[in-house]
Amino acid sequence: MSVQEDPVQREIHQDWANREYIEVITSSIKKIADFLNSFDMSCRSRLATLNEKLTALERRIEYIEARVSSGAVGR
Amino acid sequence: MPLVKRNIEPRHLCRGALPDGVTSELECVTNSTLAAIIKQLGSLSKHAEDIFGELFNEANSFYMRMNSLQERVDLLVIKVTQLDSTVEEVSLQDINMRKAFKSSTVQNQQVVSRNSIPNPVMEMYQRCDKPPPLNILTPYRDDKKDGLKFYTDPSYFFNLWKEKMLQATEDKRKEKRRQKEQRLVEDSTREVKKVRKARNRRLEWNMMAYDKEFRPDNRFSPSPYHMASSEGSLSPDNRQYNRLFLCCRSYASDAADHSYPASPNHPAQLLAPAAHLAPAEHKEGLAATNPPEHAFRPAPGSRQNSLTRLQQPHAPPPPEAVLNGPRPHLVKDYGPQPVPMAEYFVPPAPPPPPPVIPSAQTAFDSPISAPPALAPGSAAAPEEFLPDIQSEPTLSVYTHSLLSYQSHPIIPYNSVTTRAAPLCLPPFPVGIQLRKVQEQWEQEAKKEPVGNDVATILSRRIAVEYSESDDDSELDDNEWSD
Numbered sequence: 001m002s003v004q005e006d007p008v009q010r011e012i013h014q015d016w017a018n019r020e021y022i023e024v025i026t027s028s029i030k031k032i033a034d035f036l037n038s039f040d041m042s043c044r045s046r047l048a049t050l051n052e053k054l055t056a057l058e059r060r061i062e063y064i065e066a067r068v069s070s071g072a073v074g075r
Numbered sequence: 076m077p078l079v080k081r082n083i084e085p086r087h088l089c090r091g092a093l094p095d096g097v098t099s100e101l102e103c104v105t106n107s108t109l110a111a112i113i114k115q116l117g118s119l120s121k122h123a124e125d126i127f128g129e130l131f132n133e134a135n136s137f138y139m140r141m142n143s144l145q146e147r148v149d150l151l152v153i154k155v156t157q158l159d160s161t162v163e164e165v166s167l168q169d170i171n172m173r174k175a176f177k178s179s180t181v182q183n184q185q186v187v188s189r190n191s192i193p194n195p196v197m198e199m200y201q202r203c204d205k206p207p208p209l210n211i212l213t214p215y216r217d218d219k220k221d222g223l224k225f226y227t228d229p230s231y232f233f234n235l236w237k238e239k240m241l242q243a244t245e246d247k248r249k250e251k252r253r254q255k256e257q258r259l260v261e262d263s264t265r266e267v268k269k270v271r272k273a274r275n276r277r278l279e280w281n282m283m284a285y286d287k288e289f290r291p292d293n294r295f296s297p298s299p300y301h302m303a304s305s306e307g308s309l310s311p312d313n314r315q316y317n318r319l320f321l322c323c324r325s326y327a328s329d330a331a332d333h334s335y336p337a338s339p340n341h342p343a344q345l346l347a348p349a350a351h352l353a354p355a356e357h358k359e360g361l362a363a364t365n366p367p368e369h370a371f372r373p374a375p376g377s378r379q380n381s382l383t384r385l386q387q388p389h390a391p392p393p394p395e396a397v398l399n400g401p402r403p404h405l406v407k408d409y410g411p412q413p414v415p416m417a418e419y420f421v422p423p424a425p426p427p428p429p430p431v432i433p434s435a436q437t438a439f440d441s442p443i444s445a446p447p448a449l450a451p452g453s454a455a456a457p458e459e460f461l462p463d464i465q466s467e468p469t470l471s472v473y474t475h476s477l478l479s480y481q482s483h484p485i486i487p488y489n490s491v492t493t494r495a496a497p498l499c500l501p502p503f504p505v506g507i508q509l510r511k512v513q514e515q516w517e518q519e520a521k522k523e524p525v526g527n528d529v530a531t532i533l534s535r536r537i538a539v540e541y542s543e544s545d546d547d548s549e550l551d552d553n554e555w556s557d
Contacts, residue, residue, distance in 0.1 A: 015101040022108050026088065029115055033083065036123050043130045047137065054140050059178055061147050066176045068154050 081122040081195050085111040125194055182530045233529075240532050247539045 088111040089104055097103045185191070192200070209222040216222060224231075 011099065011101055015105065018102075018105040018108075022088070022105070022112065025112050026115075029083075029112070029119060032119060032123075036119075036126055040126045040130065044133075047130070047133050050137050054137060054144065057144055058140070061144060061151065062178055063176060064151055065147065068151060068158070 078196065078199070080193065081125070082118075082199075083115050083122065084118040085114045088112060088115075122195070129193065184528050184530050237527075237532055240536050244536045244539045247536075251539070251542075 088108045091107050209226050213222040
């Protein structure tokens with residue numbers, strides 16, 4: 001009986017090992033996906049902050065240009 | 076339900092069907108699972124590339140903006156260092172005359188539209204089922220509308236909103252114009268009133284040219300008040316007035332036609348009953364026309380001051396009763412051919428309406444031949460009318476009415492064609508003309524340069540609401556970019 005069970009047992013053990021391997025791989029895939037999502041979100045938030053700063057800078061420069069060019073008389 | 080932006084494709088690893096004739100099933104499942112994992116890794120890497128690509132594009136745009144900003148800052152630095160307070164051209168006028176600084180505020184529009192759709196969502200959209208191809212039927216439609224728009228129209232709500240907003244802006248503009256005109260009228264009240272009085276006098280002459288009962292005065296007098304007052308005074312004499320106004324209606328409609336050529340509705344309203352009345356000589360069928368005819372009643376009463384002959388408010392009904400006899404006779408002729416009447420009274424024809432009354436007096440002799448012939452007949456017919464009929468006022472009234480009737484075709488601005496034409500036609504050509512103009516206006520309105528975006532439409536609307544001066548200057552300043 002044990003001789004007959006060995007190949008089955010071996011097969012089942014092998015199967016379990018394979019499943020554990022697959023599980024490791026899929027969990028790492030999920031981690032990669034999570035990382036990508038969080039990276040995307042954080043990057044977007046930082047880029048949005050940058051965008052706001054850029055817009056504010058652009059408006060200030062526009063104003064200063066208007067003051068400097070039209071105010072060539074200076075104040 | 077929120078859409079998932081990126082899906083890793085082989086969602087389930089171990090659910091594929093096993094092929095037949097495999098001895099070691101567990102290994103088969105393991106192998107298929109591993110294959111699915113590899114596919115998942117592939118889609119994952121594709122998504123990762125997409126994510127990094129979007130981030131890179133955004134960062135790149137910021138980089139370009141930053142570069143341009145840097146260049147501008149450098150230029151400004153140079154300019155500022157070159158500023159020299161000694162080399163000035165200070166003049167207070169220049170400081171005040173300079174255009175005030177206005178920053179170019181750009182509004183983000185169409186943020187969530189087909190142009191800004193991310194790639195994975197676009198791919199998902201393309202994988203979806205398409206709507207039925209109703210566009211095939213578009214060339215066979217008569218109204219040249221897109222066939223698919225009847226099934227699904229993404230721009231429907233925007234078009235609806237746009238129409239509403241444009242309509243609202245137009246309404247507000249009209250209101251503002253009316254308010255402005257009212258203010259102008261209030262400011263210059265005296266002058267305007269003088270003009271009005273002059274006009275009214277002329278119209279009063281016209282009114283006086285008629286008999287009281289033939290004056291289409293319901294326009295000047297508000298009908299509900301006069302109906303209320305007239306009903307109280309005329310209740311005992313309703314039957315008389317029914318018959319009297321039979322004739323009065325026809326002449327009044329004619330008068331309305333000539334005196335008020337600009338209003339198609341009024342003559343239409345009057346012409347309709349007149350058309351009814353002219354063929355039907357039934358005096359009893361006038362009960363239906365009582366209420367509007369009562370409106371005529373007080374107007375002659377109101378103009379008694381101008382008329383010297385008719386001084387009693389109840390005097391008009393008796394003359395009307397007297398004239399009831401000849402009136403149906405004339406009513407018959409009124410419809411088809413008013414010309415015979417004009418020929419009959421040629422001598423007083425040339426003078427315009429204001430001098431009608433003096434001419435009536437001068438021409439009193441000429442039509443006397445007609446009234447005496449008719450008066451006996453008329454006197455005989457209305458036996459049941461009031462006994463206080465005075466013959467002279469009746470005759471004078473009759474001449475007045477006849478002259479007024481005859482004077483109508485003479486009035487230059489009246490179109491003789493309208494009288495010659497059947498009674499029901501005049502409104503229709505005028506209406507058709509009006510529609511054409513309206514179509515032209517609509518086309519012109521559509522041709523206005525309306526930007527097809529929310530910001531311009533809203534800015535126009537707000538400009539119309541809050542502007543107290545010309546709107547055009549504000550509209551020109553609002554140049555939104557998409």
